[in-house]
Amino acid sequence: MKIDINAIITAFKAAIPYIPVTLRLALIPLLIGTAVGLIIALIRFYRLPILAKFFSGIITVGKGIPIVLSLIVAYLVFSDAFDSISQALGWSLQFKDINREYIAMFVLSLYASIGLSEIFRGALTSIPQDQWDAAASIGLTQVQTIRRVVLPQMVPIVLPMICSQLIVLIKASALVSLVSVVDVLNGALITSTTSYTFLESYIAAALIYWGLSILIEQLSGFFERHYARKFVRGTFV
Amino acid sequence: MIKIQNIHKKFGQNEILKGVDLTIETGEVVVIIGPSGSGKTTFLRCLNFLERADQGTLQIGETTADFKQATKKQILAIRKKTAMVFQQYALFFNRTALENVIEGLVIARRIPKKEATEKGKALLEKVGLAGKENHYPHELSGGQQQRVGIARALALNPEVILFDEPTSALDPELVGETLDVIKQVANEGSTLVIVTHEMQFAYEIADRVIFMENGVIVEQGTPQEVFDYTKEQRTKNFLARTAVYH
Numbered sequence: 464m465k466i467d468i469n470a471i472i473t474a475f476k477a478a479i480p481y482i483p484v485t486l487r488l489a490l491i492p493l494l495i496g497t498a499v500g501l502i503i504a505l506i507r508f509y510r511l512p513i514l515a516k517f518f519s520g521i522i523t524v525g526k527g528i529p530i531v532l533s534l535i536v537a538y539l540v541f542s543d544a545f546d547s548i549s550q551a552l553g554w555s556l557q558f559k560d561i562n563r564e565y566i567a568m569f570v571l572s573l574y575a576s577i578g579l580s581e582i583f584r585g586a587l588t589s590i591p592q593d594q595w596d597a598a599a600s601i602g603l604t605q606v607q608t609i610r611r612v613v614l615p616q617m618v619p620i621v622l623p624m625i626c627s628q629l630i631v632l633i634k635a636s637a638l639v640s641l642v643s644v645v646d647v648l649n650g651a652l653i654t655s656t657t658s659y660t661f662l663e664s665y666i667a668a669a670l671i672y673w674g675l676s677i678l679i680e681q682l683s684g685f686f687e688r689h690y691a692r693k694f695v696r697g698t699f700v
Numbered sequence: 701m702i703k704i705q706n707i708h709k710k711f712g713q714n715e716i717l718k719g720v721d722l723t724i725e726t727g728e729v730v731v732i733i734g735p736s737g738s739g740k741t742t743f744l745r746c747l748n749f750l751e752r753a754d755q756g757t758l759q760i761g762e763t764t765a766d767f768k769q770a771t772k773k774q775i776l777a778i779r780k781k782t783a784m785v786f787q788q789y790a791l792f793f794n795r796t797a798l799e800n801v802i803e804g805l806v807i808a809r810r811i812p813k814k815e816a817t818e819k820g821k822a823l824l825e826k827v828g829l830a831g832k833e834n835h836y837p838h839e840l841s842g843g844q845q846q847r848v849g850i851a852r853a854l855a856l857n858p859e860v861i862l863f864d865e866p867t868s869a870l871d872p873e874l875v876g877e878t879l880d881v882i883k884q885v886a887n888e889g890s891t892l893v894i895v896t897h898e899m900q901f902a903y904e905i906a907d908r909v910i911f912m913e914n915g916v917i918v919e920q921g922t923p924q925e926v927f928d929y930t931k932e933q934r935t936k937n938f939l940a941r942t943a944v945y946h
Contacts, residue, residue, distance in 0.1 A: 593790035596750050600784040601804030601856060602776060611807060615794040 470660035474651040474667035481650035482671065484564070488636035488646060491568050493629050496575025503576065504583035505609070518580070525577045530635050534570045538642045541566055567639040571632055578631070582624045586617040619690040626683035630676050637672075647671050701726055702747075702860055702891070707756035707767065709742055716742045717753065718915035724860070729892045731902040731923075734912035735938055740895045741787075743912070744862050747893070748782040749775045761859050780808070783853035787865040789845040791837040797824060797848045798833035801855050809856070816855075823851040827881050843874030847881050854885065861885070863894040867901075879905075899942055903927055911935045 503522075507515045545558040590613050598608035637648040645653070651668040655661045702724040709717040716739045724730055732740045745751040746767070747758065753767035760781045765774045783804075791800050798820050805816040824833055827847040837845050846866060853861045866882065867875045879901050886892055886905050896902055902909055902923065909926040911919045911934075919932045930936045 591790075593786055593788055594792065596745075597784075597786060597790035597792065599750060600748055600779065600782070600786075601852065602779045602808030603804070604776070607807055611803070612792050612794070616792075 464662075466666070467660050467663050470655070470658060470663035471667045471670075474654045474660070474664040475670065477654045478647045478651035478668055478671055481645060481647045482675070484645065484650075485633060485636050485647045485675070488564065488567055488571060488639060488644075489629055489632035492571035492575040492632055493579075493625070495568075495572040496577075496579045496628070497625070499572070499576040500579030500581075501583050503580035504587055507580070507584055508587045522577050522580065525573065530570065530574055531638055531641065533573070534567065534638055534641055537566055537570045538563075563642045563644045564639070566642055567636065567644055571635060574635065575628065575632060578628050579625070582621055582628065583617070586620040587613070589620060590616055619687065622686055622690070623683055626679055629679055633675055633679075634672065637668075701759075701761070703757075703759040704747065705757045707743065707746055707753045707758075709739075709746060709751065709753045716915050717746070719756075720912075720915070720917055722910070722917070724891060724893065726859075726891055727889045729886045729894070729905055729907045730910060731894045731896060731906035731908070732910045732912055733896065733899065733902055733938075734918075738912045739915040740912050741864055744784075744864050744893060744895050747860075747862055748779050748784055750784070780856075781859040782862060783856045783858040783860075784862045784864065785846070785849045785853050785866050787868050789837070789842070789849045789869070791845055791848055791852070793837045796834050796836055797829060797840065797851075800837070800848055801851045804852065804856050820851070820855060823854050824848070826854075826884075827851045828877070841874060842870045843877045846870065846878045850878075850881055850885065854890075860891040860893060863892065863896070865895050865897065867896065867898055897942070899927070899939070911938065913938070 503518045507518055509515075541561075542558055545561065549556050549558075594612055594616065595608060598612045603611065636646055639646055640649045640652075648665075648668045651664040651671075652661070655664040702722075704720065704722045704724075707717050707720045708715070720739075720743055722730075732743070734740050742751055746753040746756075749765075749770065756767045758765050758767065758778065760778060763774075763777050763781060765778050770778075791797075792803065795803060798817065801820040801823055802813070802816040805811045805819065806813050811819075821830075821833060824830060827850055829844060829847055829851070832840065832844065832848075837848070840848065850866075863882065867878050870878060875898070879898065882892070882894070882901075883905055894902075894905070904923075906923050908920060909923050910917055911926060911932070913934055919926060919930070919935045925931075926935065927939065930939060
């Protein structure tokens with residue numbers, strides 16, 4: 464088998480303009496997942512009645528479903544139900560006008576929320592009890608304690624895990640081809656449809672994904688070192 | 701004046717406090733001694749609601765609270781009148797020494813940051829930590845961290861400061877500097893309740909020594925009464941087991 468270097472370069476060049484799409488598909492769900500995940504984690508940490516049980520059930524179910532599956536299910540449900548719901552509500556919006564990216568973002572957000580809620584829950588329990596006690600003893604309320612003491616101390620714990628979650632999302636975003644969104648992978652593959660240089664296109668896409676992952680890891684490392692200088696070193700018993 | 705009546709506390713089936721009564725005068729230094737598991741620390745933690753007692757009442761100055769029924773508001777009111785120094789220092793490790801000291805002033809008491817900073821700096825100087833304002837806890841020794849903890853408690857001008865075994869986690873050579881600071885605080889007329897295993901220190905600092913065992917106060921009195929003219933056999937047994945105390 465011969466590998467056509469030129470085809471790799473062509474595919475690489477064709478894929479590069481789609482990096483923003485891939486990043487968007489990963490970063491927006493990451494942001495939504497951070498907010499939702501933190502709320503779920505706090506609800507479960509405080510064992511709020513009903514809600515805590517509800518989320519713990521949802522997370523068990525959600526964790527067990529492959530992303531591909533929920534992506535396709537979401538797409539089918541949307542394509543089937545959207546027009547009739549839209550009509551019932553009197554919107555002029557139709558399914559064909561909806562950007563498919565949103566469906567992908569929706570599904571990836573759900574995954575990010577589940578994954579990040581577990582990360583935050585773990586981090587919450589790792590904050591020593593005496594930090595809570597000390598905050599209470601100087602008269603801080605629960606909300607003040609979380610905002611001023613607990614969240615800042617969670618940052619260095621969760622940062623590396625959030626970054627690996629971002630890398631997971633970037634890779635998962637490659638599945639959006641199933642709902643006909645053009646991202647880095649699809650962008651690279653388009654060039655091979657006439658020349659049949661599929662392997663070369665996949666190699667080109669892989670190089671871009673590698674590059675993105677390495678970049679994120681480096682950024683994560685930079686922030687970790689920043690926080691280590693500030694207060695982490697030697698303080699977690 | 702602090703008045704504690706009939707505190708009961710259970711952890712599961714295990715009754716830790718079995719009805720403790722105590723009245724502490726303003727400016728009094730009360731030292732609680734006793735074997736591990738006697739309920740000393742739990743008693744102390746109940747006084748600022750870090751532990752919720754099952755039964756009993758608490759009065760600090762004009763503020764009263766019933767342990768069973770206390771609302772969040774009452775709990776905050778009690779906490780405003782108390783401060784605590786912890787065994788493991790419990791400094792916020794995301795904040796510098798100075799930030800640790802002024803956190804309660806700025807956030808809980810809403811005192812302007814400039815004013816709080818001045819007060820915080822003065823307090824750090826008082827506990828012998830001038831120049832360490834911008835150090836994070838991990839950059840300080842155990843003794844220094846504990847002195848920041850004391851400054852943090854002092855900053856709040858509480859009616860009573862609770863010390864939970866303030867030197868138990870310290871290396872022996874660092875105990876002295878911490879005890880000296882506590883003595884200085886005691887001499888300035890603050891009301892202190894101290895749980896400790898340092899008998900010599902208890903003897904020197906206390907106005908009143910309380911011996912607790914199995915969730916009740918067994919014996920109390922001046923240091924001389926408790927250490928030199930011990931009445932109760934249980935106290936004698938305990939003192940015989942602990943190191944030489946003076």
